[in-house]
Amino acid sequence: MNTNERVLVYGATGHTGRFVVDELLRRGLEPVLAGRDAERLAAGPARYAGLERRVATLADPAGLRRALSGTAAVVNCAGPFLDTALPLARAAVDAGAHYLDVTAEQPVVQALYRDLDAPARSANVAVVPAMAFYGGLADLLVTALLEGRSHAEVVDVAIGLDRWWPTAGTRVTGVRNTATRLVIRDGVLAPLESPAPFETWTFDEPLGEQAVVQLPFSEVITIDRHLEVKELRSHLNTGSLDELRDADTPAPEAVDQRGRSAQRFFVDVVARDGGDVRRASVSGRDIYAVSAPIIVEGVARLLDGRHHGSGACAPGQVFDAADVLRALQRDGAIATCYES
Numbered sequence: 001m002n003t004n005e006r007v008l009v010y011g012a013t014g015h016t017g018r019f020v021v022d023e024l025l026r027r028g029l030e031p032v033l034a035g036r037d038a039e040r041l042a043a044g045p046a047r048y049a050g051l052e053r054r055v056a057t058l059a060d061p062a063g064l065r066r067a068l069s070g071t072a073a074v075v076n077c078a079g080p081f082l083d084t085a086l087p088l089a090r091a092a093v094d095a096g097a098h099y100l101d102v103t104a105e106q107p108v109v110q111a112l113y114r115d116l117d118a119p120a121r122s123a124n125v126a127v128v129p130a131m132a133f134y135g136g137l138a139d140l141l142v143t144a145l146l147e148g149r150s151h152a153e154v155v156d157v158a159i160g161l162d163r164w165w166p167t168a169g170t171r172v173t174g175v176r177n178t179a180t181r182l183v184i185r186d187g188v189l190a191p192l193e194s195p196a197p198f199e200t201w202t203f204d205e206p207l208g209e210q211a212v213v214q215l216p217f218s219e220v221i222t223i224d225r226h227l228e229v230k231e232l233r234s235h236l237n238t239g240s241l242d243e244l245r246d247a248d249t250p251a252p253e254a255v256d257q258r259g260r261s262a263q264r265f266f267v268d269v270v271a272r273d274g275g276d277v278r279r280a281s282v283s284g285r286d287i288y289a290v291s292a293p294i295i296v297e298g299v300a301r302l303l304d305g306r307h308h309g310s311g312a313c314a315p316g317q318v319f320d321a322a323d324v325l326r327a328l329q330r331d332g333a334i335a336t337c338y339e340s
């Protein structure tokens with residue numbers, strides 16, 4: 001049990017960072033607001049008036065060390081993560097703090113696994129990238145579906161959004177991340193076919209049947225970290241992708257007291273092994289907002305000892321996936337249904 005519950009939120013000025021700060025407060029943890037710009041950090045909402053602020057740029061290792069002192073965990077919400085994840089995660093590990101982020105970028109997760117596993121083990125801390133809607137949620141669902149087994153022949157992940165109002169950070173990240181996307185084919189990471197395959201997918205109502213295109217995110221790298229999947233395909237409905245690619249689509253607008261938009265999401269995961277077919281379907285509201293309960297559930301478990309070991313890990317490797325999903329459901333963050 002770690003008695004220091006101070007959690008540094010880097011990128012606290014951003015859309016996702018604010019959801020994370022609010023969720024930490026709601027759960028009785030102590031957020032420290034951090035970022036690169038003192039003025040923007042100072043300009044947070046009135047409810048943050050009493051919270052500590054720490055300014056540090058990622059190019060200043062000494063400043064980062066000072067910013068991290070006395071914190072038990074670092075939550076990185078500052079994307080593009082290609083620019084922020086490695087220096088911040090390295091500084092967290094050096095300071096003896098756990099590190100988590102919300103990256104959907106595959107190369108970021110690969111770099112953190114490659115460079116920080118051994119140092120994190122030596123420091124007895126966990127580095128858990130992609131603990132968010134894209135990446136972590138599918139990883140947790142596949143892990144829970146397999147119920148302790150580590151093998152599946154074919155896994156399909158399908159994400160359906162009724163709208164996608166992208167934030168500025170999402171748009172910049174899309175431009176910054178030009179790496180070839182990876183899938184798992186014949187048991188190894190392999191480039192996504194070009195052009196990416198299209199098909200139709202039937203989500204729960206009210207979304208129903210949708211055209212989807214294969215578009216893998218960070219779940220491919222996290223799943224490959226700890227499960228043996230022969231074929232992993234990730235799909236996104238084309239309607240939401242068209243909105244993301246349209247420069248005129250507005251940013252998300254808060255329509256409830258928690259700041260969530262009206263966006264609805266649906267995530268299906270289907271795992272096949274021989275004749276055994278299992279399916280999990282999850283639905284909820286606002287992909288940015290829901291990333292906060294997902295990552296803060298991870299933070300809480302790292303701080304109170306409900307995790308397995310240390311090192312650079314996938315969400316379903318370091319946490320009890322089924323139990324995390326039950327906690328998110330109990331809290332009203334997601335609705336989940338399993339079929340087999």
Ligand SMILES: NC(=O)c1ccc[n+]([C@@H]2O[C@H](COP(=O)([O-])OP(=O)(O)OC[C@H]3O[C@@H](n4cnc5c(N)ncnc54)[C@H](OP(=O)(O)O)[C@@H]3O)[C@@H](O)[C@H]2O)c1
Pocket residue numbers: 010011012013014015016017035036037040058077078079080081083084102103104130132133134135167168169170171173287288291
């Ligand atoms: N995996 C998922 O499901 C998921 C969910 C939510 C968000 N995300 C990702 O998270 C990232 C942030 O999204 P958002 O919606 O919060 O965007 P946002 O509202 O535009 O906020 C971006 C934040 O990142 C900070 N930042 C960006 N580059 C930085 C750098 N080089 N150094 C220091 N700080 C930097 C910004 O600081 P300033 O205020 O100083 O500019 C700001 O705090 C995006 O990459 C987004 O795609 C992923």
